[in-house]
Amino acid sequence: MMKENSNEEPNGHVQRGLKARHVSMIALGGCIGTGLFVASGSAISQAGPGGALTAYILMGLMVYFLMTSLGEMATNMPISGSFAAYSAKYVDPALGFAMGWNYWFNWAITVAVDISTAALVMKFWLPNVPAWIWSAIALILIFLINAMSVSTFGETEFWMSAIKVVTIIVFLAIGALTIFGIMGGHFIGMRNFSIKQAPFVGGFPAILSVFVVAGFSFQGTELVGITAGESQDPQHSVPKAINEVFWRIILFYILTIFVIAAIIPYTSHSLLGSSATDIAISPFTLVFQRAGLAAAASVMNAVILTSVISSANSGMYASTRMLYSLSNSGYAPKKLGQTAENGIPYYSLLVTTVVSLLTFISSIAGPQIYMWLVAASGLTGFIAWFGIAISHYRFRRAFIKQGHDLSELKYHAKLFPFGPVLCLILCILVIVGQNPTAFMNFDWKQILVTYISVPLVLILYIAYKLKNHTKIIPLEKIDVSPSHKDEDLSKLNKG
Template structure:
């Protein structure tokens, strides 16, 4: 280790194995959005309405992942989104995307440790919730401080728990549909009751796009891990190629089973967007099948999911701050690494922000609400940045006379993929709360959309200060050989 605390070259270590990357890609898209909020999607849009929304959102996420895979295998770096936006579009966009993503996950860690306390209250309601939140934060900080392999192993096993739960759920659900469990045949009759299979038309499907979009957020973590993967040219494409089938299996089939067993008119589904584990659609299906301990089992799984989300959030935000430092967008101190390859200053800074956000949830609920609102759309904004970066990367690659065979991984159906992602991201962002505009409710508009002007302020503020311009395609640096610290040179252009 040198005098600055680096491990010899100031770089994070490539400690993630292929199985870690694969499971992180899978675990990133399985969370409380599927375990708890999926029921509200069915109640809003009906069985086929929810399936339609999840299918199109899943297709968008798949194309987004292939776009990310093409760039990540060409230039595998830790905290890649800001770097790709800076290299392929505009340094100002890299600055805005990076700080946007870091802020999003730093706030999400605080939200998740608060949620972990709510989940623990299911078993131990008399213990103060802040104690459970403090324990969760210490556990997450410890895992991220040890090594990237410790993070990878933890995520592997927590993701495996979620995967096994869904597989068991699908098996129990199918047996229940055919009457083998639960005592009577259900079939597809819930697909045709009242207004089913479609309820509420396109506006309802659009509202479910929002729910589905939040459910899928986290899949882009595989791009963050590329810089610490032992073999990114192999592990990243493998993980991404598996995402499509996993989305079909773990989302489409899950929504189908829930919709078949529980009618969209069920009052339990209407409340399933809350943290009440007793009305999780998974719990309801297990109870229909006659499993008495369903609530406790699902509570344990959801606790695992929440801890996994916070763990991933701490990792993602730390690596993004590290990347911002090496790109010249954040103080150099955050780019220092310890002997084990962990960017400890970035980890401490992220922990402090998460802790302050959590404290505000106790001392100042209004401040906490605004912080959470400010991070609400940042995931979709990050996806927008990935899509436009890939579109520009591929166009620059061809314009500069390169053969696509030179790429280690090819994104599917270019340019359809990134264009579809751009359109759906804009649609979801605009469709967050259209009724607020209809009623000119400026408070709701600000709470819902505050992350959009924040990103615009970051983008144009940096642009005006550094006088950056959108990089012409013929001058875009598509070389895979440049390390991420070279990105700071873009600030001088």
């Protein structure tokens, strides 16, 4: 039975079924995927070991500041689909509209990409089975997990993320033994950090290109803001998740890049060919094989399959909750804000599933359409980060301007305003640096394919602003009061 959202429970009528351990692992697992397991090799080949490490360290720091910004807002106002609400409440309702639909679109398309990738991964074992069968199975499985309850989703993500974490720990242990010659037969040491042009290859342009790759790898950390609305104790679990995730990400990513770079020279053709679906030349597979583990390819294929399903599962959850939040905010049809007895917004879930299915079908029926859809979602993650940073900057300024004391906040973002300002600058740098050669060569098709998500967001923002005559909210009029339920932000739409 479907119900309209009410104020009977905190956060409308979705249920706070996510435990602290769920929130921590979801935030961690959200940014550990094929970007680390497979594509990390291409980062080392482009910029060398030193360049890759520099890019990932800088991106890791930026993500940490972004997470603390999100944490300060999420503990003050923990709601599902938080990005749209924060942008609308602290900046401009038109920005909330644009950010919300941008983020929903991003994850709805990502689900379709992931179920397509799952089929390609399955071909490693069963090459003769039609790919669409595996994609259909993956989509049904993800739909059922998200349809049961938020605790079912949380528990599933916990264990899938745990598999990824255990894999990385085993990889680091075996990698260390291989570097010192205990496994693999001979001592390697740091020799690959000094061959040819190493450790830095290609200078700053190469580091910038890896910075872009690293940014995509870290996307998903912002899921902690989505889960806050259904966390049992967001004031405790969100700060805990942010602090834990930062150190785990830095340790996992930096140590992983270090181990790969130490064992496999940046000149290796295998690293140059790294791609999201070529399991045989995954850096993890290569390192395991170098250590003498014959079954490395099959093991890593299973881990990567888990990672892809986990990404699609998180994507379905994030996009469903964003659509639910958009409905509560008056940005989407009211029916999408209805929930069932178990707190699941089924209409939002069904719409997201249909869009993901249609996008997947377009990959078969119209590859050109599919390519444009994927391209349109390419930069949306960075645009969402930009929205989080600017929302927090204005939230904190309004908080102080209105005479509040920082002691009133449950969680304090670190080094304000350095954190959000750094995030804003680096997000712009990454967005502009996606494909600079296209501008230099005046390749308009490539420019459009690469940057199409930017004008789409601007169109959403400007169209909503013109239609509803909204204005940027003055700092003294921003509502910074704490809230523990979904806000109906439609009252802001009149500007």
